Amino acid sequence: MSQITYLEAALQAIREEMRTNPRVFVMGEDIQSGVFGDFGFNEFGGARVRNTPISEAAFVGAGIGAALTGMRPVVDLQCSTFLYSAMDQVANQAAKIRYMFGGQSNIPLVIRAAVFYGVSAAAHHSDRPWGLFAQVPGLTIIVPTTPHDAKGLIKSAIRGGNPVLCLEELSLRRQYGEVPDHDYTVPIGSAEVKCAGTDLTIVAVASAVHTSLAAAHMLTDDGISAEVIDIRTVVPMDRQTICKSVAKTGRLIVVDPAPGTCSVASEVSATVAEASFVRLRGPIIRLTAPDVPVPFSRDLECLMYPTADKIVAAGRRLCRQRIAATG
């Protein structure tokens, strides 16, 4: 085991795949110098580490074209909102081509984008678009929350055959964690139970997983045992793990730092309401951001996101209802 940062784990995944498979290459703005610090790609040379102009549509599309013809590109978008400049290539082309052309070719394309928020970066750099892109059938969406999962999920994405959108939260990229020294992958499409509990299920995405773990710890003071699930893969979503947990606990809080309307939180809630309604002992609670762009002022922005205190309050509310119901 090694203690490394999330970003280093993600980069290790790419470098290791590049060493073993000459079809893997990277491209993006400032990829050679590394906008978040040295990316360590020097050993591969300029042909496989390609600095691009600020032409998101062109280099995302070039990634699609390369993937259709035998390469395994890893395209770096720097910031998730830059995806919108390549929206046609992502939503109309990468996502649809395999289906639309009757499966004539796979598209082993990985698109990585950092997700900034909570850092006073203001509206144009602060979106959390996992729910937005989940509305596009054909995209696989991974949102790793630990160095271990970042490395394992990115390796799975590079080795697969589908277009994968990998959304990496900036605040998590700096966090350290244990990563095995041997080659391993984390399967796409599997959520992880981060801590087991019996009274309450908390399903979370991105750094809300860490907020939820803190909240679960706080709830033990109230004698409430919370189970925390990290979604890890938004598409395809591991509905089974979520429903199994709710079948046990009977209570669900979904924590998603993105705007609530038609969000991942909504999808998780609807899944449980449809599949496990009779198991529920109280209403599902969604803790999300309000439906507004992210303001610049830290004093305003900090009001937006679910906090451990908000999760704890929701957990207490749900479990009080249990006590009232059972008398």
Add this chain to the structure above:
Amino acid sequence: MTDEAPDRISKLGLHPHELCEILRRMLRIRIFEERVYEMIQTGEISGGHLAIGQEATIVGACMALRGGDYMTGNHRSHGHPIGKGAPLAPLMAELLGKTSGVCRGKGGTMHLAAFSHGSLGESGIVGSLMPIAVGAALSARLRGTDQVCLCFFGDGAANCGPFHESVNLAAIWKLPVIFLCENNGYAMFTSQAQTTPIADIANRAAAYNIPGTVVDGQDVLAVHSIVSDAVARARSGGGPTLVEAKTYRYSEHSDSAGERIPPYRPAAEMVYWRARDPIVIFSRWLRDMLNFTEDQVSAIQAETRAEVEEAVAFAIRSPVPDPNELLTDLFV
């Protein structure tokens, strides 16, 4: 055959059988599209953007490629895979939404693709496949092959962002792309003069420091010659070329049953272009230069007509997709 004919033909670098193939492919597109038009009128096909009038540009360019080279197209999509040599029956079946279609009935008229023939797809979004063509060329370069990619686009696409981004990217990386503008003068129902401040889109090549050439898009041999030069340049590492073929579509932007479009093209203009029919021009050349007889041309026409009818019969008798096809082919 005239005295100077052997010399002119040898300069073309085309064998007589290749010249016959050029005529055959142009006729395939023409007759296929005429048949599609009939089937749109009867309601058997819901609609389509026909390539009638633009055959010389498509075939001249495609015949400059090798089988293993790549090609991308656009919404005026039927001609490109035919020009690239894809068989007609799965293309026609696709237009009828049948499971034997080249895309298993999931792509349809604007999204034909025949990967087995290097056709990486057509697109309903103007300009959208230009970045993908650049990526295919990048892939060829990284894999160490000498494949090139022919990227068809229209005059309308020349005003899209992806046009500029793609030509720039291919230019800085010296990628083997031939950007082939089929300039038919109209972006849907709006003339080029209303949307574009220059007469020749090829002039935009200068902005990206690559060669740009205008060619008569109704002269299949002229297109073939210019594109062959661009292909040779691309293959040898010289980078992309922008070729603009001036051409014309005879039909409406799209042919859908019941469509009523107010006139937007001058009648004299249509007369002018119809008098420069690419198939008539090339047939005449074959007669003058190769001593082709009317019977030889008619024979190729008859064979092609039979080939199209076989494709139609195949498409009609093919089954519709099984309901479980709805959910297949999305993911590996």
